[in-house]
Amino acid sequence: xxxxxxxxxxxxxxxxxxxxxxxxxxxxxxxxxxxxxxxxxxxxxxxxxxxxxxxxxxxxxxxxxxxxxxxxxxxxxxxxxxxxxxxxxxxxxxxxxxxxxxxxxxxxxxxxxxxxxxxxxxxxxxxxxxxxxxxxxxxxxxxxxxxxxxxxxxxxxxxxxxxxxxxxxxxxxxxxxxxxxxxxxxxxxxxxxxxxxxxxxxxxxxxxxxxxxxxxxxxxxxxxxxxxxxxxxxxxxxxxxxxxxxxxxxxxxxxxxxxxxxxxxxxxxxxxxxxxxxxxxxxxxxxxxxxxxxxxxxxxxxxxxxxxxxxxxxxxxxxxxxxxxxxxxxxxxxxxxxxxxxxxxxxxxxxxxxxxxxxxxxxxxxxxxxxxxxxxxxxxxxxxxxxxxxxxxxxxxxxxxxxxxxxxxxxxxxxxxxxxxx
Amino acid sequence: xxxxxxxxxxxxxxxxxxxxxxxxxxxxxxxxxxxxxxxxxxxxxxxxxxxxxxxxxxxxxxxxxxxxxxxxxxxxxxxxxxxxxxxxxxxxxxxxxxxxxxxxxxxxxxxxxxxxxxxxxxxxxxxxxxxxxxxxxxxxxxxxxxxxxxxxxxxxxxxxxxxxxxxxxxxxxxxxxxxxxxxxxxxxxxxxxxxxxxxxxxxxxxxxxxxxxxxxxxxxxxxxxxxxxxxxxxxxxxxxxxxxxxxxxxxxxxxxxxxxxxxxxxxxxxxxxxxxxxxxxxxxxxxxxxxxxxxxxxxxxxxxxxxxxxxxxxxxxxxxxxxxxxxxxxxxxxxxxxxxxxxxxxxxxxxxxxxxxxxxxxxxxxxxxxxxxxxxxxxxxxxxxxxxxxxxxxxxxxxxxxxxxxxxxxxxxxxxxxxxxx
Numbered sequence: 067x068x069x070x071x072x073x074x075x076x077x078x079x080x081x082x083x084x085x086x087x088x089x090x091x092x093x094x095x096x097x098x099x100x101x102x103x104x105x106x107x108x109x110x111x112x113x114x115x116x117x118x119x120x121x122x123x124x125x126x127x128x129x130x131x132x133x134x135x136x137x138x139x140x141x142x143x144x145x146x147x148x149x150x151x152x153x154x155x156x157x158x159x160x161x162x163x164x165x166x167x168x169x170x171x172x173x174x175x176x177x178x179x180x181x182x183x184x185x186x187x188x189x190x191x192x193x194x195x196x197x198x199x200x201x202x203x204x205x206x207x208x209x210x211x212x213x214x215x216x217x218x219x220x221x222x223x224x225x226x227x228x229x230x231x232x233x234x235x236x237x238x239x240x241x242x243x244x245x246x247x248x249x250x251x252x253x254x255x256x257x258x259x260x261x262x263x264x265x266x267x268x269x270x271x272x273x274x275x276x277x278x279x280x281x282x283x284x285x286x287x288x289x290x291x292x293x294x295x296x297x298x299x300x301x302x303x304x305x306x307x308x309x310x311x312x313x314x315x316x317x318x319x320x321x322x323x324x325x326x327x328x329x330x331x332x333x334x335x336x337x338x339x340x341x342x343x344x345x346x347x348x349x350x351x352x353x354x355x356x357x358x359x360x361x362x363x364x365x366x367x368x369x370x371x372x373x374x375x376x377x378x379x380x381x382x383x384x385x386x387x388x389x390x391x392x393x394x395x396x397x398x399x400x401x402x403x404x405x406x407x408x409x410x411x412x413x414x415x416x417x418x419x420x421x422x423x424x425x426x427x428x429x430x431x432x433x434x435x436x437x438x439x440x441x442x443x444x445x446x447x448x449x450x451x452x453x454x455x456x457x458x459x460x461x462x463x464x465x466x467x468x469x470x471x472x473x474x475x476x477x478x479x480x481x482x483x484x485x486x487x488x
Numbered sequence: 489x490x491x492x493x494x495x496x497x498x499x500x501x502x503x504x505x506x507x508x509x510x511x512x513x514x515x516x517x518x519x520x521x522x523x524x525x526x527x528x529x530x531x532x533x534x535x536x537x538x539x540x541x542x543x544x545x546x547x548x549x550x551x552x553x554x555x556x557x558x559x560x561x562x563x564x565x566x567x568x569x570x571x572x573x574x575x576x577x578x579x580x581x582x583x584x585x586x587x588x589x590x591x592x593x594x595x596x597x598x599x600x601x602x603x604x605x606x607x608x609x610x611x612x613x614x615x616x617x618x619x620x621x622x623x624x625x626x627x628x629x630x631x632x633x634x635x636x637x638x639x640x641x642x643x644x645x646x647x648x649x650x651x652x653x654x655x656x657x658x659x660x661x662x663x664x665x666x667x668x669x670x671x672x673x674x675x676x677x678x679x680x681x682x683x684x685x686x687x688x689x690x691x692x693x694x695x696x697x698x699x700x701x702x703x704x705x706x707x708x709x710x711x712x713x714x715x716x717x718x719x720x721x722x723x724x725x726x727x728x729x730x731x732x733x734x735x736x737x738x739x740x741x742x743x744x745x746x747x748x749x750x751x752x753x754x755x756x757x758x759x760x761x762x763x764x765x766x767x768x769x770x771x772x773x774x775x776x777x778x779x780x781x782x783x784x785x786x787x788x789x790x791x792x793x794x795x796x797x798x799x800x801x802x803x804x805x806x807x808x809x810x811x812x813x814x815x816x817x818x819x820x821x822x823x824x825x826x827x828x829x830x831x832x833x834x835x836x837x838x839x840x841x842x843x844x845x846x847x848x849x850x851x852x853x854x855x856x857x858x859x860x861x862x863x864x865x866x867x868x869x870x871x872x873x874x875x876x877x878x879x880x881x882x883x884x885x886x887x888x889x890x891x892x893x894x895x896x897x898x899x900x901x902x903x904x905x906x907x908x909x910x
Contacts, residue, residue, distance in 0.1 A: 091827070095851060174872060180861055182871055189883050190853070268709065272883055287690065287713050293884040314906040321908035405513070427901050429517060431612070439602055439904030448909065449604055449900070450596060461611050461694055461897040462715040463884040475883040478871070479849050482861030484736040486743035487870065 079263050082251050083191065083218060083270030089248035090190045090216040098165040100243055101212055105161035108211075108239030109154035112204065115235045116150045122227035123200065130198075130224055143198045143225055153204040153232070156453070160208040163452040166470045167214045178485050184476040188214030190272035192473055193292065194455075195220045195261055197278050200228035206275075207236050207250045209455050213473035216249050218271060220264050223256035230254065265290035273463075273473065275456050295464055295472070297456035299383040300330035300411030302441045305400045305426065307417035308341040314438060315346060315416040320353050321440040322414065328385045330457060331412050331444045335380060335390040337400045343393045344368055354389065361391035368393075380407050397422050401429050408432055410459050412444040433459060433466035501685050504673050505613065505640060505692030511670035512612045512638040520587040522665055523634055527583035530633075530661030531576035534626065537657045538572045544649035545622065552620075552646055565620045565647055575626040575654070578875070582630040585874040588892045589636045600907050606898040610636030612694035614895055615714065616877075617642045617683055619700050622650035628697075629658050629672045631877050635895035638671050640693060642686050645678035652676065687712035695885075695895065697878050717886055717894070719878035721805040722752035722833030724863045727822045727848065729839035730763040736860060737768060737838040742775050743862040744836065750807045752879060753834050753866045757802055757812040759822045765815045766790055779809045786815035802829050819844050823851050830854055832881050834866040855881060855888035 093101070112119065123145040130140055166186050173183030192215045196202045203219055210217035221229040229252055237247040253264065265274060265286055274294035276286045286294050304322050306315040322333035338346055347368040351359060359365075360375035372391065379390040380403075394400045404413050414436040415426040427435045434444040444466065446454025451469030458464045464472035515523075534541065545567040552562055588608050595605030614637045618624045625641055632639035643651040651674055659669040675686065687696060687708055696716035698708045708716050726744050728737040744755035760768055769790040773781060781787075782797035794813065801812040802825075816822045826835050836858040837848040849857045856866040866888065868876025873891030880886040886894035 091851075091853075094853070176870070176872055180865060180871075187853075291709050293882060295884070311906070317906060317908050325909050423903075429513075431513075431516070431609075432899070434900035434902060436902040437904065439902055439907045440909050442909040443602060443902060443904075443907065444900070448598070449602075449902075450598055460715060462717070465897050466900045475887050477854070478856035478866070478888045480856060480858040480861055480865060480871075481845075482859065482865075484733070484739060485861045485865065486739050487747050487862050487864040 078255060079253060079260060079267065080270065082253055083267045085248040086191045086216040086218040086251045087270055089246040089251075090188070092246050093211070093214045093216055093249055094188045094190070096214060096245055098167075100245055101165070101214065102161040104211055104240045104243035104245050104249070105157045105208055106239075107242040108208070108236045109157040111235035111239040111242075112150055112154045112157070112232065115231065116147060119150055119228065119231040119235065120145055120147070122231035125227045126225055135224070139198055139224070143200065143228070145200055145228060149201060153201050156205055157208045160212045160453055163212060163470060165212065166474050171476050179483065180485055181481040183479050185479050186471070186474045187477045189473055189475055191216045191218055191270060193218045193220065193264065193267065193271040193274040195264060195274070195276045195278065195282060196222070198222050198224045200225045200232055202277065203229045203232040203252070204236065205453070206455060207233070209453055209470060209473060211240070211249055213470045215272075215473055216251065218251050218253065220253040220261065221256075226254065226256055261285065262289050265292060265294070268292050277456060295456070295458045295468065296460045298411070298459035299409045300332070300457075300459070301335070301381065301383045301407055301409040302331060302333050302412045302414070303335045303337055303404050303408065304333045304414045304416065304441065305337040305394075305404070306339060306342065306346055307397065307400075307415055307419060307422050308339040309419035309422060310339075310342060310346075310416040311418055312342060312346050312349070316350050316353050318414065318416055318438070318440050319350055322442055323354065323357055323389050324387065325440070325442050327387050330383070331441050332385070333389065333414070333441050334382070334384050335392065335407065337392050337394050337403055338365070339397075339400070340364065340393050340395050347391070347393075356387060358388040359391055360388065362393060364393035365391040383409070397425060401426065404430050411457065412436065412441040414439065414441050433457070500677060501675060501682060501689065502692065504675055505689045507670040508613045508638040508640040508673045509692055511668040511673075512610070514668050515633070515636045515638055515671055516610050516612070518636060518667055520589075522667055523587070523636065524583040526633055526662045526665035526667050526671070527579045527630055528661075529664040530630070530658045531579040533657035533661040534572055534576040534579070534654065537653065538569060541572055541650065541653040541657065542567055542569070544653035548647055548649045557646070561620055561646070565622065565650070567622055567650060571623060575623050578627055579630045582634045582875055585634060585892060587634065588896050593898050601905065602907055603903040605901050607901050608893070608896045609899045611895055611897055613638045613640050613692060615640045615642065615686065615689065615693040615696040617686060617696070617698045617700065617704060618644070620644050620646045622647045622654055624699065625651045625654040625674070626658065627875070628877060629655070631875055631892060631895060633662070633671055635892045637694075637895055638673065640673050640675065642675040642683065643678075648676065648678055683707065684711050687714060687716070690714050699878060717878070717880045717890065718882045720833070720881035721831045722754070722879075722881070723757065723803065723805045723829055723831045724753060724755050724834045724836070725757045725759055725826050725830065726755045726836045726838065726863065727759040727816075727826070728761060728764065728768055729819065729822075729837055729841060729844050730761040731841035731844060732761075732764060732768075732838040733840060734764060734768050734771070738772050738775050740836065740838055740860070740862050741772055744864055745776065745779055745811050746809065747862070747864050749809050752805070753863050754807070755811065755836070755863050756804070756806050757814065757829065759814050759816050759825055760787070761819075761822070762786065762815050762817050769813070769815075776811065779811050781811055781813055783813035784815060787813040790815075805831070819847060823848065826852050833879070834858065834863040836861065836863050855879070
């Protein structure tokens with residue numbers, strides 16, 4: 067498992083996957099107490115090995131700096147004592163969550179006496195492909211462990227030394243709890259082409275969660291043969307209805323756009339009903355000082371400083387202090403706009419009208435629809451899932467924030483007393 | 489939509505997908521009453537148009553016969569009045585099921601007052617690729633309709649005339665209920681290469697259910713860019729434990745193997761604990777008269793007429809009156825054998841021992857595990873799901889028999905009164 071082994075090949079990757087698979091079989095039978103002990107030991111190991119982890123991180127940072135990495139990249143990569151402590155606390159928080167494994171989702175008895183129940187079980191091996199954020203190593207491994215899955219982690223080359231140090235600490239913790247260290251397996255072959263091999267480890271990876279940009283997502287969609295859940299873009303809309311409380315609408319728009327503009331649940335487009343546009347747009351434009359506004363003709367007539375929005379502006383996720391604005395004649399037009407441009411992440415309406423709220427929530431097709439609340443709440447922590455492995459923008463398996471349950475599936479257990487089919 | 493249009497291309501397929509997509513938006517808002525009316529009108533239309541459907545089927549049969557199709561293929565293709573009536577009854581039975589759409593899966597209130605609920609909604613467009621069984625046209629469309637989805641159906645060339653007549657009747661029924669006829673769209677371009685295009689209609693198909701053999705499954709795994717659920721092989725095992733009631737075990741093995749050998753939930757391998765092998769194997773071999781048995785050495789010592797099983801025999805789904813047999817030293821070996829060869833479909837243990845039953849159900853990784861019951865029960869109808877669109881052998885989204893719920897997903901609906909994130 068050396069760094070950048072020349073000639074490291076699909077065979078090596080396959081063997082790592084098999085090690086994770088073998089560990090997964092043991093983890094599936096682990097008690098909640100064993101898994102929680104592993105998380106607590108892992109947290110202690112992160113703290114005890116903090117100096118080594120920070121040393122490894124320094125070397126990654128030095129390489130990034132030599133390579134002329136941007137400030138954003140360096141910031142994502144950088145660890146400090148506080149961030150290591152946050153990883154350890156994160157593991158303890160996951161340990162404190164309820165164990166989804168063994169839950170009985172439902173059950174019933176058939177007329178012939180067969181007793182049917184559906185029991186929640188781990189998926190097996192969860193593969194994560196991610197970029198320069200070393201904390202993902204710990205956060206993702208923690209969620210996998212709690213849900214009884216082995217984590218097969220493929221981080222970036224830029225964070226390799228940090229990831230290796232973190233994964234090493236977690237493996238120590240897992241072993242201390244009497245579980246196999248291969249519950250956490252880091253792929254250290256960080257060549258680009260390994261990602262394409264990784265997403266084709268069919269039979270070894272039960273769920274792939276790609277955490278990266280559009281390039282990674284399209285590689286997964288095109289090349290993956292393993293099951294995956296896409297954590298995609300959020301081109302989120304806030305629609306301010308004719309019946310909106312405009313003070314509330316202003317607060318929600320400002321929060322959804324500016325509270326953390328670089329994340330997927332931030333708002334990218336503001337739609338305003340024409341009946342309130344003249345009163346709302348000038349005031350929200352003022353409240354959004356520092357945000358670049360680009361709008362359609364009607365919006366620009368009301369806020370002359372606004373730039374002109376192109377088709378592209380409505381279609382994209384800015385992830386920046388930029389907001390597209392359009393005035394719509396009615397609720398139907400608002401829903402039609404959202405239907406056309408939404409990426410299916412989070413969509414909000416601000417209204418006091420019950421019918422408008424009902425139609426918007428029913429007719430907009432997205433992972434989450436909100437009435438009179440900021441899109442920024444669509445997040446595992448904010449919704450009470452405890453922690454999240456990502457936010458799914460697909461419909462199958464998991465939609466919206468993915469907590470521990472998204473790392474499990476249901477198994478039919480059927481008890482009989484000799485029934486045969488006639 | 490002519491048959492075999494020369495030069496029919498991805499553009500045509502795309503337009504069909506867009507028609508289904510547009511219909512899906514309307515269907516998502518349809519009431520249960522509207523959808524049930526469409527199913528009932530569809531049933532009546534099938535009955536009223538039975539003569540035309542049987543005429544179309546005659547032409548398909550004549551073509552199949554000219555092409556020298558096997559008796560099995562011809563039997564699957566053949567419709568008669570009874571089979572048409574069964575399709576109509578199937579639609580009425582689906583109408584009688586509960587509507588999954590609008591169900592609230594769960595809900596809670598956050599400390600900040602946000603009210604969160606998860607509501608069951610249709611997926612949108614369900615694509616089905618299937619072979620020469622014209623009844624699938626009606627059965628699949630009925631399940632899609634009930635669950636608020638549009639069905640985009642790509643049947644085989646061999647059944648084209650039958651499928652067109654059936655889809656036409658269903659479209660008439662849907663229109664009579666005031667819903668868009670494009671709730672049921674049949675792809676009439678039956679060239680082989682269209683399947684590869686079909687599975688790449690990303691953005692137009694929300695769920696693909698391939699219903700066919702290993703060739704179709706591997707095409708989907710390799711080529712699909714749309715989300716899919718695999719309805720795969722069932723290499724199902726029955727393990728007769730040391731503590732089994734041997735009379736019950738005999739009944740279950742015979743049923744699992746012979747009641748309908750050509751289906752995925754039929755047993756393919758019998759594992760017998762060595763402590764009971766000498767008593768059980770000779771009697772079950774006698775009870776399985778007419779079934780070709782192939783076994784390992786220990787099994788053949790006890791039943792000398794048994795052929796020799798190869799590695800391949802344990803790995804494959806015979807779908808025929810053939811059964812592989814192995815004697816195992818203990819429960820661990822039985823579980824290890826199943827773990828090695830199982831396709832994750834249905835696995836059964838026969839035992840009176842609580843601990844053995846518990847370990848088998850927990851440690852065997854399959855869609856369904858059964859204790860003291862035939863594997864043949866793993867079926868949507870038998871388990872009480874009402875009807876099924878297939879049996880998933882994958883873990884994501886749906887595992888095991890897929891009823892109406894598998895054609896839906898959950899949407900977060902979040903109600904606030906002005907909450908913003910701090």
